[in-house]
Amino acid sequence: MFEMSIPWWELILRAVAIYLFLIFLLRISGKRQIGELSPFDLVLLLIISNGVENAMNGGDDSLIGGLILATTLIVINYGVGVISYKNKRVEKLIEGRPQVLVHEGKIFEDVMAEAKLTRLELDTTLRQSGFFDLHEVKLAILETNGKVTVQGYEKKPKH
Numbered sequence: 114m115f116e117m118s119i120p121w122w123e124l125i126l127r128a129v130a131i132y133l134f135l136i137f138l139l140r141i142s143g144k145r146q147i148g149e150l151s152p153f154d155l156v157l158l159l160i161i162s163n164g165v166e167n168a169m170n171g172g173d174d175s176l177i178g179g180l181i182l183a184t185t186l187i188v189i190n191y192g193v194g195v196i197s198y199k200n201k202r203v204e205k206l207i208e209g210r211p212q213v214l215v216h217e218g219k220i221f222e223d224v225m226a227e228a229k230l231t232r233l234e235l236d237t238t239l240r241q242s243g244f245f246d247l248h249e250v251k252l253a254i255l256e257t258n259g260k261v262t263v264q265g266y267e268k269k270p271k272h
Contacts (some may be wrong), residue, residue: 118173121181128185131169135161136193136207145151203217208257215253215263228255239263 117124170178197204203235214269225235235253242263244250253262 114176117175117178119171121176121177123167123171124173124178124181125185127169127171128182129189130187131205132186135165140207142208147235157269211262212255214255214261214263215247216252217252218248220247224255230255234259 118199145186146253193207197207212221212228214221214224214228214230220232225232238261239245239247239250239253240259244263244265251264251266254262256262
């Protein structure tokens with residue numbers, strides 16, 4: 114339970130390597146909020162977590178090894194957050210930048226393709242924001258967290 118089968122430093126290196134690799138893969142796979150994951154996205158995340166477990170722990174099933182891995186992942190995540198906060202280049206690399214999806218009723222298909230966002234997903238998001246016609250949308254922005262912010266045209270008050 115307490116005896117480790119590999120050195121502690123190897124667990125740390127493995128955790129860092131897996132963390133950075135997964136950040137890279139998730140960054141290039143598109144922006145989605147966790148709450149907006151499709152069932153396929155959720156299954157993929159579960160399979161990935163199971164698939165990288167052995168690569169991360171190197172066959173060490175000790176309690177100490179698990180504690181080292183958990184601590185390493187939390188410290189790395191905290192460190193990445195601090196570095197991203199202090200360095201805008203790193204923030205852009207990790208978080209990306211907001212992207213305009215719709216401007217004055219016109220959809221930017223290239224941005225949609227880059228973000229791997231379907232027209233159905235966009236239409237659903239617009240409806241959830243209260244816009245049922247694309248021509249009502251002045252601006253729709255895909256935020257860095259995967260949410261879509263929608264702004265419509267000002268409606269003239271009826272007398």
